[in-house]
Amino acid sequence: MGRSPGCDENGLKKGPWTQEEDEKLVDHIQNHGHGNWKALPKQAGLNRCGKSCRLRWINYLRPGIKRGNFTEEEEETIINFHSLLGNKWSSIAGNLPGRTDNEIKNYWNTHLRKKLLQIGIDPVTHRPKRTDHLNLLAALPQLLTAAANFNSLLNLSQNVQMDATTPAQTRLFHNMIQVLSSTNNNNNPSSSPLAMQTNNNLFGQSFYLDNQNLFGQSHQNFSHILEENHDEDLIVSNQTIDDPMDSFSSPIEMNVQDDHKSLPLLVLASSVESKQSQMMIKNNDIVHYQHCHHDTSNPSSSNSTFTQDHLQSWCGTIDDEASDSYWKDIIEQTCSESWPFPE
DNA sequence: AACGATTGCAACCGCTCCCTT
DNA sequence: AAAGGGAGCGGTTGCAATCGT
Incomplete structure (x- = not known):
């Protein structure tokens, strides 16, 4: 799943993370923190860019990440906050402990958006499609x-x-x-x-x-x-x-x-x-x-x-x-x- | 069983914001 | 005040899994 493996112009690896890479990243952050994401990959012995490391940590490896299906309460929270905040995924994520902005964004686009459309609500404005x-x-x-x-x-x-x-x-x-x-x-x-x-x-x-x-x-x-x-x-x-x-x-x-x-x-x-x-x-x-x-x-x-x-x-x-x-x-x-x- | 279409989601990209100098 | 660089955010991509025929 995810993107195909490959290297960018700097020779850094892209695409799905291996278990070995995950272990290196977790181990390094647990021992040294993630002060500077740009410098982190080199220090951790990873052939990745800092951005990729940050994303992997924030969205997957960070402690407390809740995985699995969203509950009805979580769905309700997302809908309510989206009606208030729009696509401010990080702000919405701030109200859902253990969920990441990326996960919420994906869930919105694949499930909740369709759900609202089915009942005739514009998922952008949260109003009926008046036309x-x-x-x-x-x-x-x-x-x-x-x-x-x-x-x-x-x-x-x-x-x-x-x-x-x-x-x-x-x-x-x-x-x-x-x-x-x-x-x-x-x-x-x-x-x-x-x-x-x-x-x-x-x-x-x-x-x-x-x-x-x-x-x-x-x-x-x-x-x-x-x-x-x-x-x-x-x-x-x-x-x-x-x-x-x-x-x-x-x-x-x-x-x-x-x-x-x-x-x-x-x-x-x-x-x-x-x-x-x-x-x-x-x-x-x-x-x-x-x-x-x-x-x-x-x-x-x-x-x-x-x-x-x-x-x-x-x-x-x-x-x-x-x-x-x-x-x-x-x-x-x-x-x-x-x-x-x-x- | 085979194959094309669709779905779900991890990961990347590019932009903006904000802090430091 | 301006410039540079890092962090963070939202949008998009692309592939594996699943579905439908």
Whole structure:
């Protein structure tokens, strides 16, 4: 495995290390340290360049190197830190004891990147591929699973089954809400991809966001989750928040209209009847479906758990109201897929 | 069984950063 | 302040192993 053996112009050996070379390197560093990598090969009796020795030591021979498969926790950590730091492999490695930047980089490129692509997340931006709305809606089952997981996180439940992609799914859920929010918050409706497809009207009803309830009722728990996940998307008044906790200390200051990036409550609004149908995350239930009057300051009202029946009912509404068969087909297909929530 | 395609990963390359002089 | 050199980082390469036909 690895590169072919060979020599560079200086006659130094390249390619895979032999056991004898490894032993020489380990022996020398254990006895003398690795003060000067350039001088080390000669001192250790190795026909290698200092760079090669350093790489071999750092990535393979150094004590404490953890080998073997990555755990779910490690995967989760990598995804979270990559969303924050990008390809800063050494920084990410600093948070994974025993793992090297090279190993993490390889694992990202061969496993995690593909995993995120499979669930419709751009591994570079950690956002849904916004140019592909078919994929976005096709990922609805995962989004709803993420919503369920997210709710369980809010409840600090230990029962929910999560894997390393859960944070990514949650982020996807978050991002989809952002996309939906942009259809209504954007002053120029045509600039919104969803608006372009639906004449500023998704499924015949407009969506907008109301985070007052969410932060009013659950921000303590929510901030805990975000603190753990280091959500880079938290932006208040177009200013990035370094400490996610800060963004929730004064929920009143959150400006929903100006800030469609803050994690909101998804609200399905009927402009005709001035009613809101709210799909919301709330304590003790998976997802709630709420009807209330336009007065958002009084988020009272008839809550009921959002179940498969509700989704089918929702699909029925879409049937009636969506004039765009493109979206209709997508939603119907999504509705027909397996429901991820417990009944 | 044979062979081409794909995958995984160790190692190299070239660039940037930072420290020293 | 500028130059030189070493260390470190991210991107890329190339080969062995594995998979698919």
